[in-house]
Each structure stands twice: as C-alpha cells, then as structure tokens.
Amino acid sequence: MERKGISRRDFIKGAAAGTIGMATMGVLGACSQSSTSADDIKWDKEAEVVIVGGGGTGVAAAAQAAMDGAQVLILEKAGIAGGTTNYSGGVMQASSTKYQKDFTDYKDDTPENHFQLWLRAGEGLVDEDLVKDLAYGAPDHIEWLSGMGLKFTSVYGHSDIPYIDKNLFADRIHVYEGGGGHGGGVPMVTAMLDSALSNGAVIEYDTEVTELVTNDSGEVVGVVATQDGKSINVKAKKGVILASAGIDNNKQMAKELAPQQFWAISNGVPMCAETDTGDGIRMAMEIGAAVCGFGGTIDFCGKTGASTDNRVPHFPAFIVNAKGKRFVNEDATYAYHYRAIFQQESQFGAPTYMIFGESSLSDEFARWTKESLDKDLAEGAVLQGNTIQELADKIGVDSENLSATLATWNAESAEGKDSQFDRTTGLKPISGPFYAYKNTAFNLGAIGGVKINTDAQAIDTNGEVIPRLYAGGLNAGGWIGPYYPGSGTAIIGTVHWGRKAGAHAAKLTSL
Numbered sequence: 001m002e003r004k005g006i007s008r009r010d011f012i013k014g015a016a017a018g019t020i021g022m023a024t025m026g027v028l029g030a031c032s033q034s035s036t037s038a039d040d041i042k043w044d045k046e047a048e049v050v051i052v053g054g055g056g057t058g059v060a061a062a063a064q065a066a067m068d069g070a071q072v073l074i075l076e077k078a079g080i081a082g083g084t085t086n087y088s089g090g091v092m093q094a095s096s097t098k099y100q101k102d103f104t105d106y107k108d109d110t111p112e113n114h115f116q117l118w119l120r121a122g123e124g125l126v127d128e129d130l131v132k133d134l135a136y137g138a139p140d141h142i143e144w145l146s147g148m149g150l151k152f153t154s155v156y157g158h159s160d161i162p163y164i165d166k167n168l169f170a171d172r173i174h175v176y177e178g179g180g181g182h183g184g185g186v187p188m189v190t191a192m193l194d195s196a197l198s199n200g201a202v203i204e205y206d207t208e209v210t211e212l213v214t215n216d217s218g219e220v221v222g223v224v225a226t227q228d229g230k231s232i233n234v235k236a237k238k239g240v241i242l243a244s245a246g247i248d249n250n251k252q253m254a255k256e257l258a259p260q261q262f263w264a265i266s267n268g269v270p271m272c273a274e275t276d277t278g279d280g281i282r283m284a285m286e287i288g289a290a291v292c293g294f295g296g297t298i299d300f301c302g303k304t305g306a307s308t309d310n311r312v313p314h315f316p317a318f319i320v321n322a323k324g325k326r327f328v329n330e331d332a333t334y335a336y337h338y339r340a341i342f343q344q345e346s347q348f349g350a351p352t353y354m355i356f357g358e359s360s361l362s363d364e365f366a367r368w369t370k371e372s373l374d375k376d377l378a379e380g381a382v383l384q385g386n387t388i389q390e391l392a393d394k395i396g397v398d399s400e401n402l403s404a405t406l407a408t409w410n411a412e413s414a415e416g417k418d419s420q421f422d423r424t425t426g427l428k429p430i431s432g433p434f435y436a437y438k439n440t441a442f443n444l445g446a447i448g449g450v451k452i453n454t455d456a457q458a459i460d461t462n463g464e465v466i467p468r469l470y471a472g473g474l475n476a477g478g479w480i481g482p483y484y485p486g487s488g489t490a491i492i493g494t495v496h497w498g499r500k501a502g503a504h505a506a507k508l509t510s511l
C-alpha cells in the first residue's frame with residue numbers, strides 16, 4: 001500500500017514553526033510514521049462518522065451523532081465499552097442546574113463563576129474559549145443524561161484551591177444513582193451507548209485503530225484498524241472522532257511530553273484502562289495535528305482519599321519533604337497538592353511522607369483505625385516511631401527540622417490556624433507514637449492532547465482546522481490546566497467534547 005498523506009517534511013516544517021516542540025518530534029521518532037493516503041485504498045467497511053474508542057467520550061459522541069441522524073461506527077480496542085470512564089465515579093461538575101438548586105444552598109450559582117474558577121485553576125495555560133464553552137455547556141449535559149434515564153440524587157462541593165477567590169466555589173459535583181464510587185461510570189456509559197445503539201450506531205470490539213487516512217485535500221477520510229489479526233480500512237464519509245483518551249499508560253510519550261505523568265507511571269499506581277496508550281494523540285500528530293496542555297496529571301492519594309472533595313477533609317496529618325519541612329496546603333484539592341509532591345520529590349530526589357500520630361486516629365475523618373494501622377505496620381506500608389526523632393531517623397529526614405515542623409504545627413493548630421499555608425481542615429495537635437506513610441500517586445490519567453477548537457475540530461501546527469478530524473475528552477488538550485482542578489471536571493469534559501464532536505461531524509456533507 002502506498003503511503004502518502006501529509007508528508008513527514010511538511011510535518012517537520014510545522015514543528016520548526018514552533019507549535020510542537022522537539023520533544024514531540026522525539027515521540028514521533030519513537031513511533032512508526034505516516035498516515036495512509038486515500039488514493040488507492042480498498043475500503044473494507046464504511047460509516048458516516050467513525051469514532052476511535054468507545055469510552056466516555058466515544059459513546060457521548062456516538063449518542064449525539066446518531067441522535068442527529070448520522071450513521072455511526074465505534075471502533076473499540078478493548079472487549080468492552082467504557083474505558084477509564086467505567087472505573088470512574090461518574091461524578092460531573094455543572095452549575096445552575098435544577099439539581100444544584102434542589103440539593104444545595106447554591107441557588108444562584110452561574111456558569112460564569114464556574115468558568116472563572118476553572119480559568120484561574122488553569123494558571124494561564126488553558127484555552128479560555130474551550131474552558132468557557134465547557135462551563136457554559138455543562139448544565140445541558142446533566143439534563144441530556146437525565147433524559148437518558150440517569151437519576152441525579154445529590155450534589156456536593158469541591159475542595160479548596162488556596163489562591164482562588166472563595167466566592168467562585170460552589171457545590172457543583174453531580175452524582176446519579178449508581179454513581180459516586182469506583183465503577184460508578186458504568187450506568188452513564190451504558191445509558192449513552194444504549195441511546196447510540198437504539199439510534200442505529202454500531203460498535204465493534206477488539207478493534208485497534210492504528211492510523212488515520214487522509215485524501216489529497218488533507219481531509220481525514222477514514223482509519224486503518226487491526227481486527228481479528230487483520231488490517232482493515234474503514235471509510236469515514238463525514239468524519240473521524242478521536243476518543244481514545246490521553247497518554248495514560250504510554251511511558252515513552254510521557255517521558256517526552258509530560259514529566260509528572262512519567263513520574264506517576266514510574267513510581268505510582270496506574271488506575272486507567274490499560275488500553276489507553278495515547279494512540280489518538282500519536283495518530284493525530286502523525287498527520288500534523290498540534291498538541292497542547294501536557295504537564296498535569298490526575299493524581300491523588302489512594303491510601304487516604306483526602307481532599308478529593310469537601311466531604312473528605314484532611315485529618316490531622318501533614319506532609320513533609322526530604323528536609324522534614326511542610327511545603328503545601330494538604331487539604332487543597334488532590335491534584336494541586338500532588339503537583340507539589342511531584343515537584344518536591346523531583347527537587348530532592350527522595351520521597352515525601354505523610355506524618356500523623358496516634359492522636360490523629362480519634363479524629364472523625366481519620367483514614368486509619370488502630371486495627372488497619374497495625375495491619376499496615378505489619379506489611380511495612382507505614383513506619384512508626386515512639387518519638388518524632390525516632391520516626392525522622394526511620395524515614396531518613398532531618399530530625400531537627402521534623403521536630404520543628406511538628407512543634408509549629410502543634411502550636412498553630414491548637415489555635416486553629418496555619419500561617420504557612422492557610423489550611424483549614426484537620427487542624428489539631430498531633431501526639432505520638434508517630435507514623436509516616438510514604439506518598440504514592442494513584443494516577444487517574446494524564447492531562448494534555450490534541451489541540452481543538454470549540455467544535456472539537458482538530459487543529460494543525462499552522463493553526464488551521466484539519467478537515468473532518470475531531471478529538472474529545474482526554475484525547476484533547478487545552479481545556480484542563482497544569483493540575484486537575486477537581487473531581488467531576490474530566491467526565492463533564494468527556495460528555496461535552498464528545499457531544500460537540502458528534503454534533504459537528506453529523507452535520508457535514510458525506511464524501
């Protein structure tokens with residue numbers, strides 16, 4: 001098969017223009033290259049809209065495109081639909097919904113407040129138009145899903161981000177029946193997939209898309225996939241939607257594009273679907289798509305779950321670096337304080353620890369009981385010292401510094417304050433015996449992907465739309481900043497960008 005598509009030379013020109021960096025070129029260097037040209041291809045099957053990946057974004061795109069009358073084919077690498085979205089709690093952020101009004105005290109919250117919060121959390125690194133589009137689009141998705149049978153039962157709040165105006169926070173995290181816990185994404189995936197299938201969409205499992213096919217005009221007109229051990233060519237008469245998530249389990253791409261994801265993959269506990277290896281990002285880059293938004297991760301402390309939301313405040317425990325000093329507001333939202341953990345561990349080339357005492361166990365939000373702690377001690381998961389000095393020696397941190405950190409903590413928390421980091425929860429003195437738990441990132445995925453516009457159309461390295469190519473959810477970048485801003489952001493993004501892509505692609509004229 002002759003391979004043309006957009007030539008490697010054109011792509012390198014794009015990189016030289018600065019939209020993608022040399023690190024990106026390295027990633028491509030590590031992959032087998034080039035897209036396939038449509039000129040002489042023999043198509044094995046066709047659909048109007050072809051969706052790469054049947055996770056949250058893919059089934060949202062399929063449901064919307066099929067509702068809008070398009071003939072849809074989802075190609076899914078795994079044996080089931082859902083991807084990481086299945087594992088999620090399925091909770092979603094939105095403002096000014098009827099559920100927010102019914103279940104919370106935030107009767108007058110607005111998408112503008114929500115947008116401003118996400119924008120500030122983006123630290124200047126997000127695409128403002130994308131973030132605004134998402135915040136303003138979010139309420140409708142809750143209604144849309146409710147129309148598919150999801151029953152929303154509660155709405156709760158975000159945990160703190162220290163530098164953001166407290167007036168921008170509100171209870172916005174929507175939970176439906178069957179959602180909220182591990183595996184809570186399944187009812188949502190099922191509802192959207194059922195809707196798509198009932199409108200004529202088709203899903204094919206164990207089918208890995210490997211390449212995009214372009215025509216002489218640079219339009220994306222199909223994909224190459226592997227199915228039953230054979231290579232098949234699938235024509236997309238209207239468009240291709242990339243919904244194959246981020247570079248979650250791709251260590252090489254993480255190494256070259258996203259240092260914190262590389263650190264999390266190397267040292268942490270991977271929680272994402274194994275099949276999420278950044279394929280859609282790689283394939284888009286191969287035909288000249290720009291990428292953006294890399295750097296952040298969705299990391300949290302799986303041992304305590306502390307600070308995932310305002311119902312899970314931190315208990316009396318603080319985090320120290322290799323010098324025995326605190327460095328972050330521990331009750332700030334999880335990915336915010338995990339970014340600080342990553343930075344400190346990189347800076348000192350040594351672990352960080354969560355320090356607490358026997359006294360902490362009696363706190364109502366304690367994550368350990370005496371029993372569970374004894375079990376962890378026996379397994380070596382937690383270290384113990386009768387004095388803070390003994391604990392310092394065991395974890396190899398400066399004993400004087402750790403003693404001073406504890407003394408400051410105890411003096412200030414007794415007065416209910418934290419003058420260093422403005423922490424507000426779990427402020428109680430800590431007494432021994434003392435315990436140290438080595439922080440380990442539970443990685444819920446990487447941030448960053450294909451550059452898109454507000455119609456979820458992929459953008460190339462010259463800033464032009466790549467005709468008939470879309471990306472959504474975590475396959476797309478630019479709508480989440482350098483750290484994950486809090487629970488419920490990702491899933492509302494999968495629904496939003498999936499629906500936007502599906503709606504736009506469905507409207508195109510068939511080739």
Ligand SMILES: Cc1cc2nc3c(=O)[nH]c(=O)nc-3n(C[C@H](O)[C@H](O)[C@H](O)COP(=O)(O)OP(=O)(O)OC[C@H]3O[C@@H](n4cnc5c(N)ncnc54)[C@H](O)[C@@H]3O)c2cc1C
Binds near residue numbers: 243474
């Ligand atoms: C334990 C856990 C809990 C979480 N809880 C929440 C939560 O409650 N709320 C929230 O907002 N976020 C949550 N998150 C984050 C959120 O779940 C993810 O960011 C989101 O589900 C990603 O959706 P996606 O559609 O981009 O990817 P996915 O849902 O992972 O879908 C990608 C799909 O593409 C398929 N695929 C990959 N490559 C190919 C290929 N080459 N060809 C064909 N198919 C391919 C995969 O098999 C997969 O099915 C959680 C994450 C985890 C791990």
